[in-house]
Amino acid sequence: xxxxxxxxxxxxxxxxxxxxxxxxxxxxxxxxxxxxxxxxxxxxxxxxxxxxxxxxxxxxxxxxxxxxxxxxxxxxxxxxxxxxxxxxxxxxxxxxxxxxxxxxxxxxxxxxxxxxxxxxxxxxxxxxxxxxxxxxxxxxxxxxxxxxxxxxxxxxxxxxxxxxxxxxxxxxxxxxxxxxxxxxxxxxxxxxxxxxxx
Amino acid sequence: xxxxxxxxxxxxxxxxxxxxxxxxxxxxxxxxxxxxxxxxxxxxxxxxxxxxxxxxxxxxxxxxxxxxxxxxxxxxxxxxxxxxxxxxxxxxxxxxxxxxxxxxxxxxxxxxxxxxxxxxxxxxxxxxxxxxxxxxxxxxxxxxxxxxxxxxxxxxxxxxxxxxxxxxxxxxxxxxxxxxxxxxxxxxxxxxxxxxxx
DNA sequence: ACGATCGTCTACCAATTGGTAGAGAGATGA
DNA sequence: TCATCTCTCTACCAATTGGTAGACGATCGT
Numbered sequence: 001x002x003x004x005x006x007x008x009x010x011x012x013x014x015x016x017x018x019x020x021x022x023x024x025x026x027x028x029x030x031x032x033x034x035x036x037x038x039x040x041x042x043x044x045x046x047x048x049x050x051x052x053x054x055x056x057x058x059x060x061x062x063x064x065x066x067x068x069x070x071x072x073x074x075x076x077x078x079x080x081x082x083x084x085x086x087x088x089x090x091x092x093x094x095x096x097x098x099x100x101x102x103x104x105x106x107x108x109x110x111x112x113x114x115x116x117x118x119x120x121x122x123x124x125x126x127x128x129x130x131x132x133x134x135x136x137x138x139x140x141x142x143x144x145x146x147x148x149x150x151x152x153x154x155x156x157x158x159x160x161x162x163x164x165x166x167x168x169x170x171x172x173x174x175x176x177x178x179x180x181x182x183x184x185x186x187x188x189x190x191x192x193x194x195x196x197x198x
Numbered sequence: 199x200x201x202x203x204x205x206x207x208x209x210x211x212x213x214x215x216x217x218x219x220x221x222x223x224x225x226x227x228x229x230x231x232x233x234x235x236x237x238x239x240x241x242x243x244x245x246x247x248x249x250x251x252x253x254x255x256x257x258x259x260x261x262x263x264x265x266x267x268x269x270x271x272x273x274x275x276x277x278x279x280x281x282x283x284x285x286x287x288x289x290x291x292x293x294x295x296x297x298x299x300x301x302x303x304x305x306x307x308x309x310x311x312x313x314x315x316x317x318x319x320x321x322x323x324x325x326x327x328x329x330x331x332x333x334x335x336x337x338x339x340x341x342x343x344x345x346x347x348x349x350x351x352x353x354x355x356x357x358x359x360x361x362x363x364x365x366x367x368x369x370x371x372x373x374x375x376x377x378x379x380x381x382x383x384x385x386x387x388x389x390x391x392x393x394x395x396x
Numbered sequence: 397a398c399g400a401t402c403g404t405c406t407a408c409c410a411a412t413t414g415g416t417a418g419a420g421a422g423a424t425g426a
Numbered sequence: 427t428c429a430t431c432t433c434t435c436t437a438c439c440a441a442t443t444g445g446t447a448g449a450c451g452a453t454c455g456t
Binding site: 006038040 | 402403404405406
């Protein structure tokens with residue numbers, strides 16, 4: 001059982017490979033080999049490599065949205081606690097599969113065209129987050145600032161730290177379970193301090 | 199006049215192209231064309247593409263180190279002010295040439311081998327920063343935490359925000375001079391809040 | 397029972413890539 | 427003057443890339 005469809009397996013393998021090694025560095029041949037199939041089968045399921053990249057991005061974005069939504073539904077009322085809940089929720093999959101955030105990050109930096117599609121796909125989530133931040137700032141429960149830029153800064157911190165193992169190695173950090181926990185807690189404290197009203 | 203050597207021009211053009219479009223996506227032919235020379239001339243000055251990437255990274259790292267050092271020498275004593283000075287100093291070149299941080303970021307995420315060399319090149323700067331943070335934490339002038347991880351988080355925030363124009367566009371930000379100033383100030387406030395003792 | 401559709405395959409292909417071999421122009425030093 | 431060195435060039439090349447054309451067996455609806 002667990003007979004995942006070929007298409008799904010291609011998507012999953014592609015996410016991992018694209019995310020860890022970069023889109024350009026991974027060929028269709030390599031994806032096919034990892035799936036246990038020929039390149040032409042990949043091209044049967046996806047019109048082109050660009051098409052594949054797009055669909056992989058859609059999957060990654062959807063995964064993130066699901067995780068975030070679930071975390072928010074279960075979170076308490078205080079805005080700092082809610083942000084904390086999102087960080088904890090995103091951190092786990094992000095570290096277990098750096099590919100996820102890594103791919104989103106790489107694509108949105110390099111290729112403007114698929115990045116545009118990705119952006120439009122999660123725009124509503126972004127808008128919600130920004131207006132939420134704005135409301136909480138007005139209520140004095142979050143440090144004042146431009147809500148959009150503060151949101152972007154929080155995003156940059158989270159994805160930056162999750163996608164740059166080399167920077168962490170430079171400061172002597174190691175990816176052990178204890179290290180991961182410590183990193184997560186340090187990230188939470190960092191963001192909490194950055195957002196606490198003065 | 200301004201007769202930059204072919205070698206220097208190759209380095210400069212490569213930094214821009216690699217940084218904005220990614221190392222893999224830029225061919226030696228394209229670099230050569232942009233310089234106004236043939237590919238073989240590029241390969242005359244640099245043994246291979248890998249070699250070129252390495253040297254470009256060395257140049258980028260050196261540029262950053264110079265900027266940071268200069269900012270620190272002129273900075274006041276208070277640690278938050280010193281960090282502020284570094285942010286302001288790095289922000290200008292980073293935004294004017296996103297390639298600079300973008301390249302460092304891409305390479306350190308994807309290719310472990312050149313990333314290793316890059317890391318060793320700036321390790322002393324990192325060590326200095328981390329031990330400085332540790333000392334100031336002991337003195338109660340910076341929020342307590344693991345100095346290494348706090349340094350990495352600050353780095354992640356700065357490079358993240360400077361290398362992800364798409365995330366900024368998603369929150370409605372525009373790269374006008376006024377927008378840049380606002381972004382810089384928001385970044386400074388964000389980091390200052392994240393590091394201020396509670 | 398049989399045609400159509402589905403999923404995967406083998407066989408190619410044109411374009412591009414990083415890289416080699418070596419010629420030739422111009423300056424330099426003996 | 428001649429040999430050498432520096433720099434850029436033309437001419438190739440093998441490997442890889444994304445992609446096309448079409449054969450083949452299995453499955454399914456009628």
